[in-house]
Amino acid sequence: MKKLPVLILLLIHISVSGQNFDSFFINKTLRLDYIFAGNVQSQSVALDQLNELPQWAGRRHNLSTPLLQGNGNIKVYDLATNQCIYINTFSSLFQEWLTTPEAEMVSRSFENVFLIPFPKAKIKVEINLIDKEYHNRLLISHIIDPDDILIHKKGYKNITPYLLIHKASDNQKSINIAILAEGYTKDEMPEFMKYAEETVRQIFSYSPFNKYKDRFNVYAVQSESKESGVSIPRDNAWMETAFSSHFDTFYSNRYLTTGKVKDIHDALAGIPYEHIIILANTDTYGGGGIYNAYTLTTTGHPDFKPVVVHEFGHSFAGLADEYFYDSDALDQTYSHDVEPWEQNITTLKDFSSKWASLLPSGTPVPTPVSEKDNYPVGVFEGGGYSSKGIYRPAFDCRMRTNSYHEFCPVCQASIERLIQYYIE
Known part of the structure; x- marks a missing residue:
């Protein structure tokens, strides 16, 4: 198509x-x-x-x-x-x-x-x-x-306690984000608030979010859990938490999700929100982000800061993962016969609809990795979990590794278009 x-x-x-x-x-x-x-x-x-x-x-x-x-x-x-x-x-x-x-x-x-x-x-x-x-x-x-x-x-009484932790300059042209607590007991809410505020700092430290930070309202929602932590099925650890989140989704160790979507929205009833970030109280590495559904990520792991931004790239901006596996373990996720809808990967089936206009004149397509220093924007093979047949726009990006310090130029442009679509 x-x-x-x-x-x-x-x-x-x-x-x-x-x-x-x-x-x-x-x-x-x-x-x-x-x-x-x-x-x-x-x-x-x-x-x-x-x-x-x-x-x-x-x-x-x-x-x-x-x-x-x-x-x-x-x-x-x-x-x-x-x-x-x-x-x-x-x-x-x-x-x-x-x-x-x-x-x-x-x-x-x-x-x-x-x-x-x-x-x-x-x-x-x-x-x-x-x-x-x-x-x-x-x-x-x-x-x-x-x-x-x-x-x-719903939302007219018994509203979950919440605080506005980042305010937009114009509520009529704003994007509303709710950050919920998962696996935090009542006594642990001060710790959750610290991570919620750090989440805001991290997101707005990246371009182009920093350019538009006065267009966002962010609410920290103190959704209490009966038990501390989250469920890790492989360890036979099942916790009673606000949203019943768990690792090992689809038997993938680090994939942290929840199927209790109605519980999430019940906790948000009465609070202005459109986009959702859930912070899970665990030091186990993992997370997940589903476009226009939610971001769910852990707070206790050392990579919390880059991971929460990466997952928000999925849930808010609809960006694809730019990493891949040499074994092609998840190669069934995308068809190589059509152009994926995500703006930061391509199968070259309809590359003109992607970042072709951003390529410097003479850029080789595909772009050899050996030329990465000469082409900050190129067409590098490997992305969308596949080592072959799917291409990404930069050698590295926040959507590829936790160590890289920014979104690549194509991801930045895609995020900016989406923000403008919401507010203008």
Whole structure:
């Protein structure tokens, strides 16, 4: 599938950004809870619950055109006119699981939660999933009446304690991030707050986040756990924590995730948020970041600082991992026959839609590693977990190693475009 060049996408965004938020929505959030289920052969999406939250903390412009494709999308239509009035894109743990051997033998279910502006009138909601070959499948389409008496109201009482630890200069043009505690007991909350503040310092020490730090609100949410630490199944250590996170996701030692997505959003009800960072109280190395879902990373490990920024690159900016394995252990993640949607890797199937315009004249494609000092931006083989057939834009980057001190120029440009999409 061909992707539109960035310039064309930006022109499209300009044409739709004039859509008036107040024409279709009110200043509240409609939270949609779904169950994604199935296996390699068959997938389905079922509506679980509708929830009303007391304010909308997402974008109020660029409502019906996404900047990034993601591995799925949620589309909202005004039922009376069939006009598309909101789109958001996402990736999911369910879709990652579909690439594992287990998905060939058994069916499983996963929670997923989406936030949309609260509609004034009846809407139609569609959820599409996109597989690694870029086949788009509509898995659910249903109508929602905003006057439905069974829409649960959340966030009007018993709100999780929170503090605003970084304030935007303009709330109407801001990006709202919530940082939650995982595996921290009530007595350990002062320690969590230190790590939450350090997370803010780390993110805003990187370009281009530092350029736009006055456009972000960041809330530290003191979500208590009954026990300290997180679960490590390989050690037979199962802890009772706020979000039931655990290592060994898909039997990968360092992959730290949680399937209790509704618990995350319940803890955030009543707090302005759109993007989520979860800080886990453990010194075991690991983490995870899922585009437009959450970042989850550990605080006690010496590499906490670079890892939380790396994982936020996944969850906020939709950046791909630029590292790879010589064994190609995860080579099934991406198809080499299509151009991946992530902006910082390419299969060269549609390189013109990526960073071709940033290459200095005469840059060899692919770019030999031996020429890395001559080409800060090039096309270096190895990325997206594959040593062959997938290429990255720089020899090193925050999305490749913990030791590198910045995002590469292509990642920086992608992050900046996304920030501008949210705020302008």
